[in-house]
Amino acid sequence: MYQFEYHKPASIEAAIELMNEAEDGKFIAGGQTMLPTMKHRLASPTDLVDLGKIEGLQSVRVDAETVTIGAMTTHAAVAASVDIRQAIPALAALAGNIGDPAVRNRGTLGGSIANNDPAADYPAALIALNAIVQTNSREIAAEDFFTGMFETALEENEIITQVRFACPTQASYQKFANPASRYAIAGVFAANFSSGLRIGVTGATAVAHRGARLEAALAGKQDPAAIAAALQGVALPVEKMNNDIHASAEYRADLVKTLTRKAVLACL
Amino acid sequence: MVGVTMTVNGEAVVGEVENRTLLVHFLRENLQLTGTHVGCDTSQCGACVVQVDGASVKACAMLAVQADGCQVATIEGLNDGKTLHPMQQAFMDHHGLQCGFCTPGMVMSALDIVQRHGNTVDEATIRHELEGNLCRCTGYHNIVNAIAAGAAAMGDETESAEV
Ligand SMILES: Cc1cc2nc3c(=O)[nH]c(=O)nc-3n(C[C@H](O)[C@H](O)[C@H](O)COP(=O)(O)OP(=O)(O)OC[C@H]3O[C@@H](n4cnc5c(N)ncnc54)[C@H](O)[C@@H]3O)c2cc1C
Ligand code: FES
Ligand code: FES
Numbered sequence: 001m002y003q004f005e006y007h008k009p010a011s012i013e014a015a016i017e018l019m020n021e022a023e024d025g026k027f028i029a030g031g032q033t034m035l036p037t038m039k040h041r042l043a044s045p046t047d048l049v050d051l052g053k054i055e056g057l058q059s060v061r062v063d064a065e066t067v068t069i070g071a072m073t074t075h076a077a078v079a080a081s082v083d084i085r086q087a088i089p090a091l092a093a094l095a096g097n098i099g100d101p102a103v104r105n106r107g108t109l110g111g112s113i114a115n116n117d118p119a120a121d122y123p124a125a126l127i128a129l130n131a132i133v134q135t136n137s138r139e140i141a142a143e144d145f146f147t148g149m150f151e152t153a154l155e156e157n158e159i160i161t162q163v164r165f166a167c168p169t170q171a172s173y174q175k176f177a178n179p180a181s182r183y184a185i186a187g188v189f190a191a192n193f194s195s196g197l198r199i200g201v202t203g204a205t206a207v208a209h210r211g212a213r214l215e216a217a218l219a220g221k222q223d224p225a226a227i228a229a230a231l232q233g234v235a236l237p238v239e240k241m242n243n244d245i246h247a248s249a250e251y252r253a254d255l256v257k258t259l260t261r262k263a264v265l266a267c268l
Numbered sequence: 269m270v271g272v273t274m275t276v277n278g279e280a281v282v283g284e285v286e287n288r289t290l291l292v293h294f295l296r297e298n299l300q301l302t303g304t305h306v307g308c309d310t311s312q313c314g315a316c317v318v319q320v321d322g323a324s325v326k327a328c329a330m331l332a333v334q335a336d337g338c339q340v341a342t343i344e345g346l347n348d349g350k351t352l353h354p355m356q357q358a359f360m361d362h363h364g365l366q367c368g369f370c371t372p373g374m375v376m377s378a379l380d381i382v383q384r385h386g387n388t389v390d391e392a393t394i395r396h397e398l399e400g401n402l403c404r405c406t407g408y409h410n411i412v413n414a415i416a417a418g419a420a421a422m423g424d425e426t427e428s429a430e431v
Contacts, residue, residue: 006270006287006333035290035329036311048287050334076323100400101380102314105323106330180312182399 001035002044008053012136012159015049019157022047027159029072029111032103051110057161062087065167071110071160079104088129090171090189094121097175099182110160113145116152116207118242119183123208125173127200128189129165136161142200149206168193172266174259175203178246185247186255190263197267199260204252205240214260227264231257272336276301277345285332292316292327294335295342303343303372307402314401317373317380318342324380326400343372346379354425355379355418364414366405377401378415387423391416 005022009015019025026045028034029052037043051057057072062083069078078084079096098104098112098121112122113133126133126142133140136159145153154160168191175187184203188211191198197218199211217230236256241249269284276299283298295301295318307315309328316327319341346353352360355378365371381389381397394412403411 001288003286003288006331008333031331031334032311032329035331038288039309052334100314101377101397102317102324102326102329102400103311105325 001038002041004038004045005047006050007047008050010053010055012054012161015051015054015159016136016157018047018049022049025049025157027051027114029108029114030074030106031111032099032107033111033115033117051159057110059162060084066164067091067167068162068164069109070162072108075099075104075107075109075112076101078109087167088165088171090173090191091125091129091165094125094173094175094189097121097177097182109163113163114152114154114160116146116148116150117183118149118206118208119178119185119203120208121173121175121184121187121202124184124187124189124200124202125165126163127208127210128171128191128198129168129200130193130198131166132164133160134162134164135159143210146207146209151207166193168198170267172263174263174266176255176259186252186259188256188259188263190260190267192267197264199263201256201260203242204256205242211256211260214257218260218264221264222268224265224268228261231261270333272332274335274338274340276340277342283332287331287333289332290328291318291320291325291330291332291335291340294332295327295340301342301344305369305372307369307373312400312402313370314373314377315370317376317401319376319380322383324377341376343375346375354421355382355415358418358421359411359414362410362414362417364406364411370401370403370405374398374401374403374411374415378418381415382419382422385419387419387426389416389419 007018023046025047028048028050057070059070061068067087075095075098085092131142133145171191173189175184186203189200199214201211202208217234221227236253238249238253241252243249273282295304305315307313311329317324318327320338394415
């Protein structure tokens with residue numbers, strides 16, 4: 001790791017000012033991705049601006065329709081939150097299966113979605129739960145937020161402050177985890193709303209996406225046999241699937257359908 | 269160089285570090301607390317697990333400056349140098365170690381497991397919770413047994429302390 005300046009501002013305004021002054025500044029949240037990246041010298045910021053001391057970024061608020069989680073809330077805190085476990089149990093369960101306990105004690109919601117690893121879990125939940133990403137300057141709908149592999153709609157020096165999830169009537173997240181890292185080889189988040197079923201898919205393609213073909217095929221299907229039959233008829237574009245040492249594109253295309261079936265059945 | 273202040277195993281410590289100094293290097297090199305190991309330096313193995321403000325973290329994935337002002341607990345703080353902590357004793361009794369390289373991280377993770385899941389934590393939970401700790405020797409089985417026994421022994425201890 002190269003040398004850098006370290007700052008721990010107490011407010012969002014101060015954090016942004018420090019970033020504006022820095023030659024090549026980077027925010028650090030839980031550091032679970034940032035520090036390994038710096039060790040590998042894939043990033044060598046001149047300044048690290050730690051978001052850990054800013055008040056209000058670790059809050060969890062739940063009302064009848066939404067769950068709002070501060071960007072600096074750790075995966076462990078989401079997994080353990082009684083309110084989230086009641087409102088959207090599948091979201092708490094997702095957080096509780098990210099990495100391992102030590103990673104969950106440091107890693108944060110904001111860091112995970114800003115990083116937008118194609119195999120990260122949260123993006124699937126944000127898309128399925130029609131979430132709104134709030135930053136210091138605007139609100140971004142989840143489907144517009146994840147723009148590409150490790151790329152998001154965030155502008156330079158923009159800070160995610162919180163994420164607002166819509167509460168579904170039922171939801172389930174199913175992932176096929178890489179046994180070493182626990183990252184998703186593929187993961188499917190299914191959520192039922194009065195307006196219909198929403199599906200978010202991660203791990204399978206360069207960037208998490210909405211499972212539009214799957215949603216269309218499954219609309220109105222309530223019976224396990226009908227669900228299985230409908231999925232059989234869906235042709236997912238193999239050429240868009242990730243093809244790497246962990247799994248082939250064909251395998252992933254099939255896996256997404258299997259995970260969708262499990263997730264949708266769990267929502268019945 | 270910048271100054272950091274933290275409480276390590278109950279004692280106030282001060283030190284001079286670079287911003288890029290990892291917590292694990294501060295513990296090992298500045299404080300000579302070499303019980304916390306570096307197995308991988310890539311967040312995979314868990315040999316460096318310590319507790320910061322009561323939660324287990326990988327000390328190779330945290331800067332010393334990030335731990336400024338925090339309470340840090342390492343394997344050295346578990347006993348007085350004479351009597352083993354019940355969890356350490358359980359690792360010994362159940363052959364939960366061979367070379368011992370992973371053991372400090374295993375024991376610190378085990379204490380975190382007991383803290384969150386209690387004294388009767390089951391095998392499946394222990395295995396799930398150990399996902400971030402690698403051992404190249406034991407095959408894990410005896411580690412899992414040791415943690416279950418250590419958890420129970422810690423319960424007995426609190427009970428007798430309460431009596
Ligand atoms: C061993 C291991 C296993 C893992 N397994 C999984 C897994 O199974 N599933 C999974 O999804 N993830 C997994 N992760 C990743 C983990 O969830 C990280 O916590 C996450 O990727 C980054 O979060 P962080 O808070 O540590 O962010 P950092 O590493 O601190 O930051 C990551 C990036 O986000 C930016 N950033 C952080 N916060 C903000 C903000 N509020 N606003 C704007 N930008 C911000 C930073 O500048 C940086 O570019 C794993 C990580 C490790 C080390
Ligand atoms: S040395 Fe920290 S996880 Fe391996
Ligand atoms: S006892 Fe040797 S690595 Fe675990």
